[in-house]
Amino acid sequence: MTSEIQKNLVEKNTEYARTFDSGHLALPPAKKYLVVTCMDARIDPAAAFGISLGDAHVIRNAGASAKDAQRSIVISEQLLGTRCGMLTFTNDDAHALVKLNLGPAAAAEVGTLDFLPFSDLDNAVKSDVEYLKKTATVPEDVKISGWVYAVETGKVRQVV
Amino acid sequence: MTSEIQKNLVEKNTEYARTFDSGHLALPPAKKYLVVTCMDARIDPAAAFGISLGDAHVIRNAGASAKDAQRSIVISEQLLGTRCGMLTFTNDDAHALVKLNLGPAAAAEVGTLDFLPFSDLDNAVKSDVEYLKKTATVPEDVKISGWVYAVETGKVRQVV
Incomplete structure (x- = not known):
């Protein structure tokens, strides 16, 4: 069953893809910066903060918390290769890189953090959807x- | 000292604010949906997914992890009042609402989660910047x- 929201996504995306000409952009942000901002629906970071496509990583959560963003910030600094960055490392790689590049104090702060890497994009999406369908924190x-x-x-x- | 990135932010934002006419938007997302997507610099969710200003909460992290987004998802569902939603609740409020609205299974899943509310916007920004300057996970x-x-x-x- 397709909802109004899904219809809107498909229609607007079809339009977007028709004139899309940025398929050449590299994974590392061209301007080497990272923005942490709020998930608030009234914020359009690209437009309001002048972030051109490919220029910066953008992390968004409730209240723009930097602590909440720790995992993503470390991955942004240390771990992104080419194409989908999440496919390119394991938790062991991530922890080894933090120790090597940032030192033992950083390794201690990170502790046993799960960097939540995955080896297959579609399966990662499916498993996240399963999690959201199963968790009691999201109404049925x-x-x-x-x-x-x-x-x-x-x-x-x-995908699902 | 103003960096090139800060200059760009101020210039583009001045331009954005000049024609800004959406100051009337309410805090709750008009279309009542939430998008979890990746922090990847090559994604512009508003443009690519057809999200108009004010329509949806947008959470972004490394790999678009739903688990990593748990705190923000629960706040999105349960806790947003008017203006800045983060100013409107305490951790006790948040846990009470989860139990009341989502039930004991959700409360158990959430456990002792810190919802990271704050009572003053500028101080929250300052304290996040201090955290980022102090943490060993971000190079000096x-x-x-x-x-x-x-x-x-x-x-x-x-602010700082």
Whole structure:
């Protein structure tokens, strides 16, 4: 069953992909910066903060908490290779790199943090959707779907 | 000292605020949905996924992890009042609401989660910048600044 929101996603994305010409952008942010901002629906970071496509990592959570963003910040600094960065490392790699590049104090702060890497994009999406369907923290009447966005084409594709 | 990135932020934001006419938007997302997507610099969720300003909460982290987004998802569902939602509750409120609205299974999942509320916007920004300057997980040569974005005017203001 396709909801209004899913219809809107597919229609707007089809339009977006039609004129998309940024498939060449590299994974590392071109301007080497990172923005932590709020999930607030009234914020459009790209437009309001002048972030051009490919320029900066953008982390968003409730209240723009830097502590909450720790995992993502460390991955942004240390771990991104090419294409999907999450596919390129294991937890052991991540912890070894933190120790090597940031030192023992950073390793101690990070502790046994799960960097939540994954080895397959579609399976990662499926497993996140399963988690959201199973968790008691999301009411059962909430509709959940999972999609993959291709940075090469600008197109979304529904996985589940 | 103003960096190129800060200059870009101020210039582009001044331009954005000049024609900004969405200061009337309410805090609850107009279309009542939430998107979890990756922090990847090559994704512009508003443009690529057709999210109009004010329509949806947008959470972004490394790999678009739903588990990592748990705190923000629960706040999105349960806790947002008017203006800045983070100012409107305490951890005790949050845990009480989870138990009341989502039940004991959700309360157990959430455990002793710190919802990271704050009572003053500028102080929250300062304390996050202090955290980022102190943490060993961010190298010392990384420049860090903290800003507040006013949803009423579209303007950013540097705090630290």
